[in-house]
Amino acid sequence: MPRLTPYLHQYFGRLVAATSGPGLYPITVDVRGWVARQAISHGLLTRWCLHTLAYLLVQAKAAPEVLAELEAFFVRLVPEGRGLYRHEDEALDNMPTHIRASLTQTSISIPVQDAAPMLGEFQEIFLFEHRRGASGRSLNLHLMGEA
Amino acid sequence: MPRLTPYLHQYFGRLVAATSGPGLYPITVDVRGWVARQAISHGLLTRWCLHTLAYLLVQAKAAPEVLAELEAFFVRLVPEGRGLYRHEDEALDNMPTHIRASLTQTSISIPVQDAAPMLGEFQEIFLFEHRRGASGRSLNLHLMGEA
């Protein structure tokens, strides 16, 4: 499916995901909506998470137990507790949260066709919030392509 | 090495990697071949894996023991076994596979020059299959640049 496109354009946007404590928050609907509102049908979409305590992850949609297990794995792998880390100046969940976030992604780029990101049938884009108390996480969006 | 390019084009493609059980499957040759067949000499290549149980990884080529150890590490880190996960509705390797996949990448973007991805001397692109029984994994390819 080759496409010749003499005039490429680009758009910038921002998406704020409301979060209330640790967990995987689906953002596919919001991302799809933003892409659909831009004047680009085919191109490349990049999302950049502006935080160091919440990152991006693409995983299976519509499977709450899978998501709960995924979250539980990250907590087991990087537990929280007094004396576990030297860096305890901030809240007790600060250091394990930094480490957990480092194991997923800050940026994700996906091809776009017919004004929609070309996700697999079972894929969902998540914001993976690791912090207690965080109430909003921002993503920068960038779309480059042809009308 | 700056390049001024008034006319950028883009191409879309798909690559299917045949897999037969867990392991690291090199896909560099197929990716290089696809890039070489597009009418773009300099640009940016993005690969997006359409699955949630097989992801992408860039690692050392021509070192089977390294790859075997890498795979063994992921299995030790996220073992399979009855009673280890609450989510057991599907096959026993379903849940650990989701978790292992989450630790590598869904999308990878690489600069292209002279119609070839600019890989390091020792780098190979792998599809990291975590699932038993999977027989084919699809990647979307997107190439944007100048002729």
Add this chain to the structure above:
Amino acid sequence: MPRLTPYLHQYFGRLVAATSGPGLYPITVDVRGWVARQAISHGLLTRWCLHTLAYLLVQAKAAPEVLAELEAFFVRLVPEGRGLYRHEDEALDNMPTHIRASLTQTSISIPVQDAAPMLGEFQEIFLFEHRRGASGRSLNLHLMGEA
């Protein structure tokens, strides 16, 4: 903040980060400098690390204890020691280094506005060196956008 850009250009560059043993080396200043010197104000920046024993990570800046803990976590998770891995033909730190590197990123793409990568307030881009003795790591840079 939509932007219509009939003429997109691209530039390629290389950045060499001096490393002296394992650790997180900030490269944001060098990356910003390179971006500022190209004739593009708005676009997409991609960095590709050319190695398999040092990868990229975006984490919190100005927090040495956090970085030290992050590094310590990767060492605990993938320890070094005789008999731990079958692949011991090379230096003892070779195999754990491959595995640690696999848990972070080879490529990162970030939107650029006003000739600067749109990093979050607390974000820093690091080269995560896992190897002893390595003295220089190369990154390819690619910037695509409008003047």
